[in-house]
Amino acid sequence: MARQLRIQFEGALYHIISRGNERKMIFLDDADRIKYINTLHKTIKRFNWLCHVYCLMGNHYHLMIETPDANLALGMKYLNQVYCQFFNWKYHRVGHVLQDRYKSYIVQKEGYLLHRYGFRRSMSRKGDCYDNAVTESFFATLKLELFEGKPLMSREETARELQDYIEVFYIRQRRHSTLGQISPMDYEISRRVS
Numbered sequence: 019m020a021r022q023l024r025i026q027f028e029g030a031l032y033h034i035i036s037r038g039n040e041r042k043m044i045f046l047d048d049a050d051r052i053k054y055i056n057t058l059h060k061t062i063k064r065f066n067w068l069c070h071v072y073c074l075m076g077n078h079y080h081l082m083i084e085t086p087d088a089n090l091a092l093g094m095k096y097l098n099q100v101y102c103q104f105f106n107w108k109y110h111r112v113g114h115v116l117q118d119r120y121k122s123y124i125v126q127k128e129g130y131l132l133h134r135y136g137f138r139r140s141m142s143r144k145g146d147c148y149d150n151a152v153t154e155s156f157f158a159t160l161k162l163e164l165f166e167g168k169p170l171m172s173r174e175e176t177a178r179e180l181q182d183y184i185e186v187f188y189i190r191q192r193r194h195s196t197l198g199q200i201s202p203m204d205y206e207i208s209r210r211v212s
Contacts, residue, residue, distance in 0.1 A: 025124060026088045029173040031070070034090075036098065036120040037078035044105065044115055045074055054079070057100050065093035082125070086173065094120055 068084040102115040
């Protein structure tokens with residue numbers, strides 16, 4: 019049976035998990051953890067990654083990696099290969115250190131980043147200083163109207179599409195129910211006239 023293809027694209031955010039073979043320990047002491055972190059640092063520089071967070075457990079690890087250059091598979095091959103060679107050399111062993119390759123899950127970036135930077139769900143009361151219902155509504159609309167059902171784009175294409183969507187459609191043409199079914203631009207014009 020053929021391996022399932024990895025989904026890779028520019029700007030993707032992944033939750034990566036890799037476990038020790040037979041669920042055995044892959045970090046036996048602090049020196050192993052330091053070696054792994056140093057190898058991760060080299061991988062980040064070499065493959066132009068952004069590491070948002072990592073967690074080293076005894077028999078597995080978790081990474082949150084963003085790949086500006088769509089090169090997750092190459093970077094993970096390097097990271098795991100260098101660390102596993104070190105581990106086998108240090109402990110005079112041969113064979114697999116890690117079980118399978120690794121698991122990678124694409125993370126919905128906007129939800130993760132909103133959470134990371136402290137946005138909270140709407141408090142459902144008008145005037146509440148933490149009420150970000152407008153932001154939630156905008157992102158939901160953006161996902162539905164701009165990205166839903168469309169093929170993945172590069173980072174540059176996404177930036178252009180997003181700018182056109184906001185500057186041309188969302189502000190000038192899209193009717194908003196909270197503004198009485200007129201566009202924000204028409205609303206601003208009507209306020210200046212009255």
